Amino acid sequence: MAEEDLAGKKSAILLSSIGEELAAAVLQHMMPREVQRVGTNIAILGTTSPDELHEAVEELKDAVRGKISLNDSQDEYLRNVLTKALGEERAGTILDRILVGADQSGIDALKWMDAASIAELIKNEHPQIVAVILAHLEYDQAADVLKLFPERLRNDAMLRIATLEGVQPVALRELNESLARILSGADRMLKSSLGGVKTAAEIMNFMGALEAPTMDSIREVDFDLAQAVQDQMFLFENLMDLDDRSIQALMREVQSDSLILALKGTSEPLKEKIFRNMSARAAEMLREDLEARGPVKLSEVEAEQKEILKTVRALVDDGTIVLAGKGEEGLVS
Numbered sequence: 001m002a003e004e005d006l007a008g009k010k011s012a013i014l015l016s017s018i019g020e021e022l023a024a025a026v027l028q029h030m031m032p033r034e035v036q037r038v039g040t041n042i043a044i045l046g047t048t049s050p051d052e053l054h055e056a057v058e059e060l061k062d063a064v065r066g067k068i069s070l071n072d073s074q075d076e077y078l079r080n081v082l083t084k085a086l087g088e089e090r091a092g093t094i095l096d097r098i099l100v101g102a103d104q105s106g107i108d109a110l111k112w113m114d115a116a117s118i119a120e121l122i123k124n125e126h127p128q129i130v131a132v133i134l135a136h137l138e139y140d141q142a143a144d145v146l147k148l149f150p151e152r153l154r155n156d157a158m159l160r161i162a163t164l165e166g167v168q169p170v171a172l173r174e175l176n177e178s179l180a181r182i183l184s185g186a187d188r189m190l191k192s193s194l195g196g197v198k199t200a201a202e203i204m205n206f207m208g209a210l211e212a213p214t215m216d217s218i219r220e221v222d223f224d225l226a227q228a229v230q231d232q233m234f235l236f237e238n239l240m241d242l243d244d245r246s247i248q249a250l251m252r253e254v255q256s257d258s259l260i261l262a263l264k265g266t267s268e269p270l271k272e273k274i275f276r277n278m279s280a281r282a283a284e285m286l287r288e289d290l291e292a293r294g295p296v297k298l299s300e301v302e303a304e305q306k307e308i309l310k311t312v313r314a315l316v317d318d319g320t321i322v323l324a325g326k327g328e329e330g331l332v333s
Contacts, residue, residue, distance in 0.1 A: 009041055009045070011038050011041060012038060012041035012042040012045045013045065013052060015027075015038060015042060015081070016042055016045060016077060020077065020080050020081050020084060021084070023081045023085075024081050024082075024084035024085040025085075027081060027082065027085035028085045035082070035085075036111075039082060042077065042081075111136075111137060111138065111141065115141065115144035115145045115147075115148060116148060118133075118137075118141075118145050119145045119148035119149060122145075123149060123153065127153060127156040127157050127160055128160055130153070130157045130160075131157050131160035131161045131164055131195065132164070132195070134146065134157060134161060134203070135161055135164055135195040135199055139199070139202040139203050139205065139206055140206045142203045142206075143203050143204075143205075143206030143207050143208075144206070146158065146203070146207065146210070146214075147207070147208075147210060151213070154210070154214060155213075155214055155217035155218070158200060158203070158204070158214050158217075158218060159217070159218050159221055159222075159225075160195075161195050161196075161199055161200045161203065162195075162196070162197055162199075162200035162218060162225055162228075162229050163195075163196075163222075163225065164195025164196055164199070165195065165196060166195070197225070197228045197229050197232055198232050200229045200232075201229045201230075201231075201232035201233045202232075204229060204233055205233055205234075215229070215230065231306070231309075234309060234312065234313070235309075236262065236266065236270075236305040236308070236309060237266065237267060237270060239270060239273070239274075239312070240267075240269060240270050240273060242321065244276070244277050246315075246320075246321040246322070247273060247274065247277040248277045249315060249320050249321060250308070250311065250312060250315060250321065251274070251277060251278060253311050253315065254308055254311060256286070256289070258304050258307060258308065259274070259286070259304075259308070260286065260289050260290055260293055261293075261296060261300055261301055261304040262301065262304040262305045262307075262308050263286075263290060264290070264293065264296050264301050265298070265301055271290075274286075275287065
């Protein structure tokens with residue numbers, strides 16, 4: 001067994017032995033790809049002997065005495081741990097990826113390859129197959145692969161990702177046959193919630209300078225789809241990613257009444273971030289107005305949030321606001 005695979009198995013053994021609460025606490029300190037890697041190993045973990053457990057613990061310089069019984073249902077254990085660590089939505093996305101391809105000789109192997117190798121491997125496949133493969137990858141990794149494609153294939157693949165509503169077992173079997181040893185285990189896969197507008201939007205966030213022409217290509221085919229993808233590229237809660245200077249610049253462009261509506265139902269951390277970037281008096285007045293404002297329709301809140309996001313995009317486009325960590329040179333356009 002390769003050293004990396006052996007380390008992954010030992011991590012899975014340890015997390016499976018300490019209980020769901022502690023395992024969830026550990027996973028909260030890991031990066032997404034680390035969570036996915038460990039989760040994959042938990043999903044494929046079979047019977048584990050006390051000697052294996054002892055060896056894993058000894059390697060971490062910790063003492064283990066007695067026989068520890070591991071959870072019998074690894075899939076259920078994994079689901080509970082990830083949900084507690086990451087929340088239901090994020091856990092569901094990672095579980096789809098893990099349980100759809102738990103066999104590491106399958107598509108999971110692509111996640112450990114460089115973008116150039118993946119692009120060379122799949123560039124001659126049918127664009128629909130390319131879209132399914134890219135939907136399995138991490139968003140930034142998929143974007144890196146797309147950047148290496150010819151423009152026509154890149155635009156076609158992104159359009160297909162945005163309209164992908166799921167993958168049926170028969171399609172995955174065909175994909176398995178097409179890619180031979182790279183993909184495996186498709187016969188036991190359930191339909192997975194891969195692709196779609198959100199996936200396309202997340203990938204587009206990392207496309208950098210290629211975002212605009214790719215979006216234009218989608219818009220030519222389906223205007224409403226392009227708008228849906230664009231709407232998902234930066235959500236209202238993502239205002240948490242703005243630095244203080246950018247928040248202050250945004251506040252200068254937003255009317256008080258609009259802000260009050262938009263903040264209804266948002267997270268407390270986001271509200272506090274907004275308050276923190278206002279004068280003490282203005283923040284106090286906004287708090288009072290929020291408390292005094294009664295229940296409002298969700299549609300009204302979403303409409304105001306969308307208007308503010310339009311302002312954000314305009315400020316990004318003219319360089320007033322810069323969002324780090326998205327695409328080339330830390331910009332989202």
